[in-house]
Amino acid sequence: MIPQIFQTVPIEHFVYLSAVLFVIGVVGVLTRSNAIIIFMSVELMLNAVNLLLVSFSSYHQDPAGQIFVFFIMAVAAAEVAVGLAIITMIYRNTHSVDINDMSRLKG
Amino acid sequence: MMVLIILTAAGILAMFASVFNGRSVVLPVSLSGLFAAGYFALLEWNTNTTYFEAMRMDNFAIAFTVVCLFAAFVFLLLYHYMHYSSDVHYAEVISIILFSLAGVVVMVSFTSMLMLFLGIEILSLSLYILAGLKKKDLLSNEASLKYLLMGAFATGFLLFGIAMLYGATGSFMLSDIAYYLGLHKAVAEPFIVTGIIMLMIGLLFKVAAAPFHFWTPDVYQGAPTLVTGYMATVGKVAAFAALVRVFQLGFSPALETYQFLFAAVAVTTMFIGNITALYQKSVKRMLAYSSISHAGYMLIALMAANEVTNGAVLFYSIAYTLASLLAFAVVAILQQKSGSDEVSVFNGLSKSSPLMSITFAVAMLSLAGIPPTAGFFAKFYVFSAAISDGWVWITVLAIINSFISVYYYFAPVIASYMKKGNEEGIVLATPVKVLLAIIALLTLLIGLLPGSLSYLI
Numbered sequence: 026m027i028p029q030i031f032q033t034v035p036i037e038h039f040v041y042l043s044a045v046l047f048v049i050g051v052v053g054v055l056t057r058s059n060a061i062i063i064f065m066s067v068e069l070m071l072n073a074v075n076l077l078l079v080s081f082s083s084y085h086q087d088p089a090g091q092i093f094v095f096f097i098m099a100v101a102a103a104e105v106a107v108g109l110a111i112i113t114m115i116y117r118n119t120h121s122v123d124i125n126d127m128s129r130l131k132g
Numbered sequence: 133m134m135v136l137i138i139l140t141a142a143g144i145l146a147m148f149a150s151v152f153n154g155r156s157v158v159l160p161v162s163l164s165g166l167f168a169a170g171y172f173a174l175l176e177w178n179t180n181t182t183y184f185e186a187m188r189m190d191n192f193a194i195a196f197t198v199v200c201l202f203a204a205f206v207f208l209l210l211y212h213y214m215h216y217s218s219d220v221h222y223a224e225v226i227s228i229i230l231f232s233l234a235g236v237v238v239m240v241s242f243t244s245m246l247m248l249f250l251g252i253e254i255l256s257l258s259l260y261i262l263a264g265l266k267k268k269d270l271l272s273n274e275a276s277l278k279y280l281l282m283g284a285f286a287t288g289f290l291l292f293g294i295a296m297l298y299g300a301t302g303s304f305m306l307s308d309i310a311y312y313l314g315l316h317k318a319v320a321e322p323f324i325v326t327g328i329i330m331l332m333i334g335l336l337f338k339v340a341a342a343p344f345h346f347w348t349p350d351v352y353q354g355a356p357t358l359v360t361g362y363m364a365t366v367g368k369v370a371a372f373a374a375l376v377r378v379f380q381l382g383f384s385p386a387l388e389t390y391q392f393l394f395a396a397v398a399v400t401t402m403f404i405g406n407i408t409a410l411y412q413k414s415v416k417r418m419l420a421y422s423s424i425s426h427a428g429y430m431l432i433a434l435m436a437a438n439e440v441t442n443g444a445v446l447f448y449s450i451a452y453t454l455a456s457l458l459a460f461a462v463v464a465i466l467q468q469k470s471g472s473d474e475v476s477v478f479n480g481l482s483k484s485s486p487l488m489s490i491t492f493a494v495a496m497l498s499l500a501g502i503p504p505t506a507g508f509f510a511k512f513y514v515f516s517a518a519i520s521d522g523w524v525w526i527t528v529l530a531i532i533n534s535f536i537s538v539y540y541y542f543a544p545v546i547a548s549y550m551k552k553g554n555e556e557g558i559v560l561a562t563p564v565k566v567l568l569a570i571i572a573l574l575t576l577l578i579g580l581l582p583g584s585l586s587y588l589i
Contacts, residue, residue, distance in 0.1 A: 063281055067285055067288060070285075073292070078295045081298050081302075085302040097291065100250070100253045103257060104257060104284055111261075118267075118268065118270055127274045127278070129274055
């Protein structure tokens with residue numbers, strides 16, 4: 026069902042690749058100031074997880090991991106819909122999507 | 133399963149009612165949905181029904197479902213009486229609340245990591261929207277965006293943890309993961325260690341424990357006050373139930389290894405929450421820090437990990453939910469009247485509305501953990517769970533924190549009784565009065581007769 030050919034590549038390579046993608050996402054979230062780019066970085070983190078799940082799924086010969094990926098995709102799409110709506114709402118009010126402009130809440 | 137179906141159906145009905153000009157049926161539909169959901173949840177008491185090997189309605193799940201349904205009930209009534217005529221999105225807000233409850237039910241009853249993820253996301257997506265409810269208000273916008281970005285970031289960590297655990301164990305089922313972890317030295321495998329730590333980071337974000345709490349004050353302050361009350365009760369209680377469930381059903385063999393991490397998180401959470409709360413001028417922000425510190429107290433119960441943990445966590449959740457609902461309801465009413473959320477709005481409250489000042493005082497006593505309120509026994513059960521497991525030093529620190537918290541909880545109470553302010557009477561709708569009185573009485577009643585509530589699950 027799941028092609029055996031994947032297993033000729035050691036699992037560590039997939040893990041390293043997704044870990045690197047995930048870290049790029051994390052660094053993006055922490056350093057960028059444009060809300061849209063932060064959002065893209067979050068998506069990158071989720072896609073790194075998808076890659077990880079698919080590769081584990083093929084190594085375990087277990088479809089559950091790939092099913093999980095479909096759920097992540099669906100939820101990520103819902104999150105994008107909500108997220109872009111919120112960003113649009115803010116852009117209408119402030120004409121900016123820079124999170125450094127958003128520091129009205131302070132204690 | 134009926135609970136989920138009813139909640140979603142009621143949500144969809146409420147949403148469509150507004151399209152067909154049926155604004156007046158929204159509240160009856162949603163309240164009957166809540167009661168039906170509560171009834172069907174309680175029907176499954178002691179049955180341990182399992183659905184598709186992914187959810188199990190055990191007593192733990194049912195108890196937490198009912199607590200959250202009650203909080204939502206209070207929210208819906210308050211929202212109805214405060215915003216029915218002023219908010220054009222009245223029906224949509226109520227349907228989003230009902231959808232978020234579907235997420236809560238999944239979050240407290242999952243037995244598979246997939247359902248954990250879905251439950252958290254259903255609840256969080258609803259809360260992101262609710263935080264940004266006031267579309268023209270920049271503070272609300274900002275709260276919504278911060279919550280969304282931080283929440284999605286935390287979800288990334290949660291998922292990475294789940295993926296690593298799947299890689300190590302080959303399953304998403306909590307029981308399979310627990311079996312694998314019980315094997316010789318499996319706890320120390322690198323995939324498992326990364327998996328559990330990443331998953332912990334993701335969940336601690338959701339319960340707002342230090343050092344992952346920094347989004348909480350901003351979000352709680354910026355969001356509309358009633359919504360903040362909903363987030364602080366339902367959002368926190370459900371996330372905490374999920375955390376307890378993951379560690380009890382899935383990671384019980386590993387708990388010993390991670391106890392120390394929990395201890396460190398609990399202590400920093402309590403200190404950061406309580407000490408920062410001392411400096412707040414805004415009551416909402418003060419309550420946000422107080423909710424952070426309460427996450428710390430609840431973590432102590434989880435860390436103790438013995439047979440009384442579940443009962444202690446449930447009791448704490450009930451006491452915390454009742455008191456927070458009361459506190460946020462009063463702040464929301466005052467904020468609607470005066471437009472401010474500073475401590476000074478409480479000046480002279482005992483003259484202008486004796487009911488609100490007394491219920492708020494009860495809420496603060498309960499949050500501070502002073503007898504004879506529910507909060508006292510909540511802390512008592514948590515601390516005795518910790519001591520019975522040998523965690524004396526952490527209990528001492530927690531008690532010191534309780535003393536610190538008395539200072540800031542009493543500031544608004546003193547303002548309402550001692551200081552002179554606007555003495556013009558505040559008119560409340562009768563159902564709101566009854567609701568406030570009932571919650572305050574429940575808080576006192578549970579405090580006077582803690583009885584068997586903590587042995588329920």
